[in-house]
Amino acid sequence: MDKRYLRSIRLLSECMQLFEQASARKVRQFGLTHSQFDIIATLGNTPGMTCKELGERTLMTKGTLTGVLDRLEEKRLIQRERGADDRRQLFVRLSNSGEQTFAEVFPQVVENGKQRFTSYTADDYQTLEDALLKLKQHLEQDQR
Amino acid sequence: MDKRYLRSIRLLSECMQLFEQASARKVRQFGLTHSQFDIIATLGNTPGMTCKELGERTLMTKGTLTGVLDRLEEKRLIQRERGADDRRQLFVRLSNSGEQTFAEVFPQVVENGKQRFTSYTADDYQTLEDALLKLKQHLEQDQR
DNA sequence: TATTGTTATACTCTATAACTATA
């Protein structure tokens, strides 16, 4: 089973690389890094969230997050507000300009990939989703 | 079709994240970065290759590659040799110690993931492979 | 004492452009 496992993993990695390569190009055209786009995409369509939650969702450690948020704040794409109830917390949300960027970049990154899927049928999607969902469930199994 | 496309891409990205999270942990236990492991895995089981080819396979630009190779050479994991026919080229290959690291780390990174797939049947693998292969072919379509 | 987030540190990756040496 070794070979099959390796082949699947290699395929998964190749697909991801292809997708990221294309989307990274788009993202960079807007002067954003992958991490910065990750934050913006996570904050998009939300009322904002704490740094803690943002870190958990994007898998960045708090120290890293501070730096990325600093750069986004310099670009006036996000705002940080001290929490009203728990004053240790910072609430991070997109600024108006950030919302605008999200509304502009996100669909383009998506569209950029989507163009290639005009020939995908409902069945094709279903098969892909089923296979990936099963894979995900296996990958999620906890390990020491 | 927008929703289905997004759902598939999100699944793909989640799978990749889960896999990379687990393997990154293993890789770091060996004191390697993702890029360094990428080089070692690419050089493993080959007689070596030029920097140019290595850059193409790992998608690193030549400037970046030089730095990563420098660090691997400091760790005595690779060797660089001036090409005999074309003296502009550098031939990069794993050192004995590098081969050993490859033989040790690679299976562990693989095994680390593989454990979770004991319940995958031949059919499961086939379905996953087919779906990913189709996805890959679509992602490979050239775009401006 | 524990938690949230920042700061400081040190390293690595990254792209780009100028450079060296070979072809």
Added chain:
DNA sequence: TATAGTTATAGAGTATAACAATA
């Protein structure tokens, strides 16, 4: 002139540990 790889530069992400403010 063109190509293979290095060097220099500047910016960004990363983990970690020490820290301040708040709970």
